[in-house]
Every structure is written in C-alpha cells, then in structure tokens.
Amino acid sequence: MAAQFMKRILSGNEAVARGCYEAGLHVATAYPGTPSTEILENISQYSEIYSEWSPNEKVAFEVAMGATFEGARALVAMKHVGLNVAADPFMSVSLVGAPGGLVVVSADDPGMHSSQNEQDNRTYAKFAGYPCLEPADSQEAKDFIADALKISVEYDVPVLYRMTTRVCHSKGIVNCQERKEYPVIGFQRDPKKFVVLPAHARVRHQWSTERLDKIRRFAENTSLNRIEPGDPKIGIITHGVTYQYVKEIVPGTSILKLGMTYPLPFNKIRKFFEQVERLFVIEELEPFIEEQVKAAGIECEGKKYWTNLGEMSPDVVMEGLIRAEVISKQKTVVKAEPVIPRPPVFCPGCPHRGVYYVLSKLKTVICTDIGCYTLGVLPPLNAGDTCVEMGASIGVAAGMTKARKIGKGIVATIGDSTFIHSGMTGLLNAVNNRSAITIIIMDNRITAMTGGQYHPGTGKQLNGSETRKVDLAKICKALGAERIKVIDPYDLKQTESVLKEEISLDELSVVITNRPCALYPPENRKQVCEIPFRVNHDLCIGCHACLRVSCPAISESDRLTEKNKTKSQIDTALCTGCSVCAQVCPVGAIQRIENR
Amino acid sequence: MHLYDDLQDNMNQLTNVLIVGVGGQGVLLASELLCDVAFLSGLDVKKSEVHGMAQRGGVVSSHVRFGKKVYSPLIAAGEADLMLSFEQAEAKRWIHYVKTDGWAVINIRKLVPPVAFLKEMNYPENPVEDVRKRHEHVLAVSATEMAQALGNVRTANILLLGVVSRFVELKKENWEQAIRERVPKGTESVNLKAFHTGRSLQL
Numbered sequence: 001m002a003a004q005f006m007k008r009i010l011s012g013n014e015a016v017a018r019g020c021y022e023a024g025l026h027v028a029t030a031y032p033g034t035p036s037t038e039i040l041e042n043i044s045q046y047s048e049i050y051s052e053w054s055p056n057e058k059v060a061f062e063v064a065m066g067a068t069f070e071g072a073r074a075l076v077a078m079k080h081v082g083l084n085v086a087a088d089p090f091m092s093v094s095l096v097g098a099p100g101g102l103v104v105v106s107a108d109d110p111g112m113h114s115s116q117n118e119q120d121n122r123t124y125a126k127f128a129g130y131p132c133l134e135p136a137d138s139q140e141a142k143d144f145i146a147d148a149l150k151i152s153v154e155y156d157v158p159v160l161y162r163m164t165t166r167v168c169h170s171k172g173i174v175n176c177q178e179r180k181e182y183p184v185i186g187f188q189r190d191p192k193k194f195v196v197l198p199a200h201a202r203v204r205h206q207w208s209t210e211r212l213d214k215i216r217r218f219a220e221n222t223s224l225n226r227i228e229p230g231d232p233k234i235g236i237i238t239h240g241v242t243y244q245y246v247k248e249i250v251p252g253t254s255i256l257k258l259g260m261t262y263p264l265p266f267n268k269i270r271k272f273f274e275q276v277e278r279l280f281v282i283e284e285l286e287p288f289i290e291e292q293v294k295a296a297g298i299e300c301e302g303k304k305y306w307t308n309l310g311e312m313s314p315d316v317v318m319e320g321l322i323r324a325e326v327i328s329k330q331k332t333v334v335k336a337e338p339v340i341p342r343p344p345v346f347c348p349g350c351p352h353r354g355v356y357y358v359l360s361k362l363k364t365v366i367c368t369d370i371g372c373y374t375l376g377v378l379p380p381l382n383a384g385d386t387c388v389e390m391g392a393s394i395g396v397a398a399g400m401t402k403a404r405k406i407g408k409g410i411v412a413t414i415g416d417s418t419f420i421h422s423g424m425t426g427l428l429n430a431v432n433n434r435s436a437i438t439i440i441i442m443d444n445r446i447t448a449m450t451g452g453q454y455h456p457g458t459g460k461q462l463n464g465s466e467t468r469k470v471d472l473a474k475i476c477k478a479l480g481a482e483r484i485k486v487i488d489p490y491d492l493k494q495t496e497s498v499l500k501e502e503i504s505l506d507e508l509s510v511v512i513t514n515r516p517c518a519l520y521p522p523e524n525r526k527q528v529c530e531i532p533f534r535v536n537h538d539l540c541i542g543c544h545a546c547l548r549v550s551c552p553a554i555s556e557s558d559r560l561t562e563k564n565k566t567k568s569q570i571d572t573a574l575c576t577g578c579s580v581c582a583q584v585c586p587v588g589a590i591q592r593i594e595n596r
Numbered sequence: 597m598h599l600y601d602d603l604q605d606n607m608n609q610l611t612n613v614l615i616v617g618v619g620g621q622g623v624l625l626a627s628e629l630l631c632d633v634a635f636l637s638g639l640d641v642k643k644s645e646v647h648g649m650a651q652r653g654g655v656v657s658s659h660v661r662f663g664k665k666v667y668s669p670l671i672a673a674g675e676a677d678l679m680l681s682f683e684q685a686e687a688k689r690w691i692h693y694v695k696t697d698g699w700a701v702i703n704i705r706k707l708v709p710p711v712a713f714l715k716e717m718n719y720p721e722n723p724v725e726d727v728r729k730r731h732e733h734v735l736a737v738s739a740t741e742m743a744q745a746l747g748n749v750r751t752a753n754i755l756l757l758g759v760v761s762r763f764v765e766l767k768k769e770n771w772e773q774a775i776r777e778r779v780p781k782g783t784e785s786v787n788l789k790a791f792h793t794g795r796s797l798q799l
C-alpha cells in the first residue's frame with residue numbers, strides 16, 4: 001500500500017508506536033505515566049501487536065519479559081519513576097537475557113513538567129549493563145526501535161530506550177514504512193539460563209560481562225553514533241534533544257552525536273577529541289557521558305558550564321556556550337514579567353472536590369498520594385501533608401500512626417488506579433499490624449491524571465473491550481479490612497459525618513467514594529452533567545464561601561454588595577451541576593437554573 | 597575567541613510561531629492545524645508543547661517552527677516571529693518570547709484564574725495595554741464577538757488563525773485544506789468563513 005510509505009507528522013510517542021509496528025513487534029505492555037502514556041495508546045491501534053495496560057510497571061515488565069522468553073519481540077513502556085517500580089525484574093533479567101528481543105522505554109522528565117523527580121535513567125543502563133538508545137526527534141524515535149530490537153536479539157540483551165518529555169511530546173515529520181513480520185520462535189527450555197539460582201547466576205554474570213564487551217565493540221562502529229565534522233575549534237559530544245539545540249546555536253561546529261549513550265564508544269570519542277581543539281559534553285541532567293569520558297582519561301568540559309538541574313533548551317545551551325567564551329553575547333535577554341499563576345485545579349464536577357473540601361476543615365494529618373487528587377494540596381483547599389511516590393500514602397499513614405502517642409486520626413487518600421498499582425499491599429500491612437488509620441479510596445473509576453486510562457477496576461481493557469471489573473470494596477474486604485464505607489463525594493453532609501466518625505475510631509477503616517471522573521472517559525461526560533447552577537445576585541452576600549471550593553466555573557463578578565464585596569458568578573457552560581458550591585453557600589444564593 | 601557571531605543565520609530562515617492560552621481553550625488544536633498547513637506547503641515543521649495540565653486550567657503554550665530544515669522543537673526567548681494569545685494575561689506572560697519586530701496577536705478575552713480571589717496576586721487590570729508598553733506590534737482582536745456574529749462562537753480560534761495567516765507565508769489553499777480536514781464534520785463552511793473573516797481583518 002502506497003499510503004504506508006507516507007510522510008506523517010508524529011509525536012515522539014506516536015513515532016515509537018509506528019516504529020513498533022514497522023519492526024514487527026509482537027507484544028507491548030505498560031502502566032500509564034506522563035510523558036510515556038501515548039506510546040501504548042497508539043500501539044493499541046495496531047491489531048498486529050498484542051498490547052495491554054498492566055496494573056503497575058513491575059507487572060508490565062514481567063509480562064513483556066515472559067513474551068521475550070517465548071521468543072516474541074516485546075516492548076514495555078513507562079515513565080522514569082516507573083522503572084524504580086520495575087527495577088527488580090529489570091536488574092535481574094540482565095543475567096537471563098532477552099531471546100526474542102525486549103525494549104524497555106523509560107520516558108524521563110527533565111524539568112519535572114509532571115513528575116515528582118527528574119532522575120536520569122541512563123544510570124540504570126550502566127547499572128544493569130544494557131545498551132541505552134536515545135532518539136533525538138520523532139524520526140529517530142521511530143527508526144531506533146528497529147535498531148533496538150536488532151541489538152536486543154543479536155546480543156540477547158534488553159535495551160533501555162530512553163526518551164524525554166521533549167522528545168515524547170514534540171512533533172515532527174516522519175517517513176513511514178511497511179511492517180516486517182518476524183516469527184515467534186517459541187520458548188527454548190534451558191534452566192541454566194532462565195532460572196537464576198545462585199549457581200546458575202554466577203555463570204550468567206560472567207556471560208553478561210562478556211556480552212557487554214561485545215556491545216562495546218558494536219558501539220564503536222554503529223551509525224547510531226556519528227561524527228558530524230565541522231569547524232575544529234570546538235567539538236561537542238551531545239545526545240537526545242540537546243543535539244537539536246546545539247545544531248541551531250552553533251551550526252557548523254564539530255559534533256559527535258550519540259544515539260547510543262551506553263556503553264560509550266571510547267575509541268570514537270578519542271578520535272573526535274583529536275580532531276578538535278576544545279571538547280565539550282553538552283548533556284541534559286546528570287554528567288553521565290562526561291564522567292565516563294573523563295574517567296577514560298579524555299579531557300573535556302561540561303557541567304562546568306551547564307547545570308544538571310532542569311530541562312535543556314536553546315537558551316540554556318547558548319548561555320553555557322557564552323560562559324565558556326565560545327560565542328559572544330548575542331542578544332539582550334528580555335525578562336519575563338510576573339503574571340498571576342494558574343495552578344491546575346480540580347475540573348468542574350470533579351468528585352475529589354467534596355472530599356478535600358471536607359478534609360480541609362477537619363484538623364488532621366493527610367497522607368496523600370499521586371494523582372489528580374494531589375491537587376487538593378494547593379490553595380485554597382490546602383488539604384494534604386505528605387506525598388512522595390505512588391502507593392506511599394497508606395504505608396506513611398501507618399508509620400506515622402505507629403510512631404505517635406495517640407495512635408489514630410491519620411488519613412490516607414489514594415486514587416483507585418494508585419490503590420491497584422501499589423496500595424493493596426499497604427492496606428494488607430496496615431490490617432496485619434492493626435494500624436488505626438482511615439484510608440479514603442478516591443474511586444473515580446479511571447486513571448485520570450494521565451489522561452483517562454482503564455485499569456482493573458474499570459472493567460475495560462486497553463483496546464476498550466470488556467473484561468471482569470474488580471470490586472474495590474471486595475478487594476479491601478479480602479485484604480482483611482472490616483470497616484468499609486461507601487460515600488457520595490457530592491454529598492458534603494454525608495462525607496463530613498462519615499469521615500468525622502471514621503477518623504475518631506481506634507481501628508482501621510476504609511472509605512470509598514463512588515462518583516466517576518467528570519472528564520474521562522469522554523463518553524461519561526454527559527452522564528456526569530446535571531442541570532447547571534447560577535448565582536442569584538439578589539441573595540449573594542459576597543462571602544466567597546463558594547470560591548473556596550476552588551471550581552473553575554466560579555469566579556468573582558463585577559457586581560458588588562452594599563459592603564463593596566464582589567458577588568460570585570458561575571459560568572453555566574462549565575458548570576456540571578455537581579452542587580458542591582450550592583451546599584457551602586450560607587444563604588442559598590446558588591440555585592439550579594430552571595426551565596432548561 | 598568568538599567563533600559563532602553569525603549564529604543567527606540558520607535561525608533566520610525559519611518561522612517561529614508561539615501559541616499560548618489557558619487549558620481548554622484549544623491551543624493544541626490551533627497549533628496542530630498550523631503544523632498541517634506548513635506540512636502541506638512542503639516545509640519541514642516541528643512543534644512542541646507540554647501537555648498534562650492542559651485540561652485543568654493551567655497555562656498552555658505551543659511552539660511551532662517551520663522552514664527548510666528545523667532542528668530545535670523549541671523557540672528561544674526573543675525569537676518568535678509571531679505570538680498568538682487566546683487570552684489577555686497570557687499575552688503578557690509570554691511577550692518576552694517575541695522578536696522586537698515580531699507581532700503579537702491577542703484575543704480580547706480575560707480568564708481570571710480561580711486562585712485570584714485569594715488576592716495573593718491580582719489579575720492584571722489591562723494586560724493588552726501592559727503588552728503595548730513593552731512591545732510595538734500588537735494586534736488585539738475581539739475574536740469571540742466576531743465568531744458569535746458569524747453564528748458559532750467555537751470558530752473564534754479559526755478566526756484568529758485567519759489573522760495569523762496574514763503574517764506567515766503559507767498558501768491560502770493549504771490553510772483551507774487543513775481547516776477542512778481538522779474541524780468537526782458539518783462545520784467546515786462556517787469555519788472557513790471565520791478564517792476568511794480573520795484573514796481580511798483591517799490591520
């Protein structure tokens with residue numbers, strides 16, 4: 001089909017999916033996480049590839065690992081911190097290998113656009129002894145998948161495919177090709193390889209060390225690492241999207257572009273070093289390349305001029321080159337003027353609002369977790385005291401409670417997807433050790449934060465087909481929780497009275513909210529919408545109680561009360577009619593629109 | 597010592613458009629469409645934005661760059677030939693990205709963030725005036741009202757792209773084709789009308 005060879009505008013994530021299709025991938029798994037989520041969403045559109053959402057990254061990794069053991073070409077995708085969750089299989093499979101091919105996509109987030117840290121996962125490649133490939137744009141994001149699978153099969157090694165937010169979410173023109181088919185070889189029984197008993201593992205460690213030496217030799221010759229000859233005054237070693245910035249700021253300079261950043265091609269680097277007068281390494285985040293180059297005895301400069309914090313940009317590259325006196329100051333950098341911030345807020349109709357509104361009034365410590373509900377921490381709700389990583393809320397609440405004199409009163413709030421991801425074992429532990437905490441599972445029946453993905457509690461699979469829907473209350477019961485309450489988070493009175501009571505108890509309690517997300521899946525939106533509200537300005541006293549529920553549909557109007565206070569107004573186009581604001585209005589000024 | 601004083605040469609052949617606004621305003625759709633037009637014109641094109649908070653009322657910005665060969669997906673500060681802002685205060689937030697001789701097209705629309713009532717920081721009194729004080733070439737457009745007059749408020753973004761089309765060298769036919777392909781079925785003609793209204797606006 002001619003259409004298959006078309007040029008298309010694709011994001012890095014779409015390009016990875018396309019690359020998987022073209023390179024004959026058989027199995028793809030993931031747990032969602034920005035900026036990696038769209039990879040699986042796009043792969044799921046190719047019926048040639050089996051794809052699934054798994055409940056967390058560890059399981060996703062293990063499913064992909066099983067597939068490669070079976071001789072299939074497999075890929076698992078996750079955000080950078082997801083690899084921490086999957087680190088156990090990631091590290092140990094090094095000694096086994098990846099006979100069918102295995103690509104591990106780690107989407108790092110320099111600048112922490114939507115993450116809790118900015119760890120540089122190239123470190124993991126060195127840790128495990130895997131090759132690390134880093135595409136620099138959408139075309140490479142597609143092309144390198146075939147390279148990664150080839151390397152993986154040839155050297156029997158998982159390949160770390162390191163992307164960053166800027167590569168994942170930028171778009172560019174991509175040349176597309178047809179799919180190549182590969183057979184699934186089938187599992188070849190070999191306990192000395194696939195069963196890592198200590199006696200086997202010792203032998204395998206030797207094997208994996210030799211494997212890395214072979215990959216080192218490959219790194220010297222692969223076209224993934226290319227020297228772009230230019231002005232010999234300076235040479236720049238760079239990688240990923242930083243390459244693009246370098247190309248623009250100093251066109252015509254000598255560049256060594258590393259498409260494979262582990263293991264490094266030291267001979268090539270040495271040759272490059274000899275061609276230039278001054279050698280720089282410009283890399284995003286940690287001095288991963290720089291430290292290794294220096295350790296190999298090759299003189300270079302890098303983090304001396306470029307910070308290891310945050311995201312690279314054309315401006316950051318330029319400023320470093322100015323500091324290094326390679327270029328002179330080009331332009332007077334205009335400063336941004338401070339403008340009122342727009343912190344993200346709960347959507348209109350979000351079921352999390354009611355719970356956090358109530359929690360903001362109860363004086364208690366709230367161990368929250370990662371998801372849309374983390375936004376409850378922001379003003380004006382200010383509800384939430386700790387949040388570290390997915391699933392932590394329950395363990396942290398239990399630990400605080402145990403360390404306290406009065407061993408009760410602490411709340412853990414956790415989303416449904418997060419509970420399934422890594423909250424269940426925390427609950428089991430809290431039950432087993434009799435921790436008197438109140439766990440609120442914010443069940444909006446979707447993974448909302450990352451854009452609305454299904455999970456085992458939604459009854460749907462990645463491709464939308466129906467499956468068994470697990471019941472969260474039943475899970476909690478099976479894990480040993482005895483007190484389980486289900487509440488309507490739109491009903492503030494009920495929410496408040498239930499939470500007050502449960503928090504006062506000397507025992508563990510689980511409270512589950514039962515309203516769906518107002519945003520996802522889109523077909524639910526109508527279901528969420530009821531008749532919208534408006535503010536009756538004859539009654540409004542300008543107390544701003546409604547503004548404290550932090551709803552984007554509510555704002556101050558131009559109308560003033562006698563005491564010169566602004567009256568509120570509701571944007572009826574945004575209002576979903578959830579009624580939370582109407583319940584907090586002390587004078588009944590917020591009323592449903594009649595005759596609609 | 598200073599080797600690369602001619603470094604802007606490569607940049608000058610490119611067109612840099614920054615589209616900004618508030619989550620939910622359609623910034624991403626507008627930048628997709630602009631990308632399509634550049635692509636249909638046979639140019640290299642890259643665009644970049646960070647989504648995630650787009651649905652939740654946060655600040656949204658999208659960088660679109662096109663020309664013979666585009667490397668960086670990001671526009672450097674002070675390098676945008678054109679900024680299209682869907683909201684007044686957002687124009688103020690991003691104006692430092694625009695070149696001295698570049699243009700700022702601003703939709704006359706104010707979206708006051710919910711946190712404003714906390715009074716920690718005020719929504720600017722007159723953001724467009726503030727922008728004018730810093731920048732010479734500013735065009736303020738009442739796109740919402742004009743779209744309303746055309747019978748469909750939702751065409752405001754396309755109308756603004758019509759204004760944008762005056763400042764960038766891309767063929768009208770390619771704009772029209774991209775619009776026809778991108779907008780919801782059945783709204784093609786009203787959107788094309790909106791585009792032409794914007795394109796023929798008296799500057």
Ligand SMILES: Cc1ncc(C[n+]2csc(CCOP(=O)(O)OP(=O)(O)O)c2C)c(N)n1
Pocket residue numbers: 031032033034057079081082085370371372373390414415416417418419442444446447448449450
């Ligand atoms: C280990 C790890 N994987 C993935 C993510 C990305 N992520 C952030 S929140 C979240 C889940 C949110 O879903 P849920 O708990 O149901 O809360 P909601 O956003 O729906 O309120 C995910 C997957 C992460 N931060 N850490």
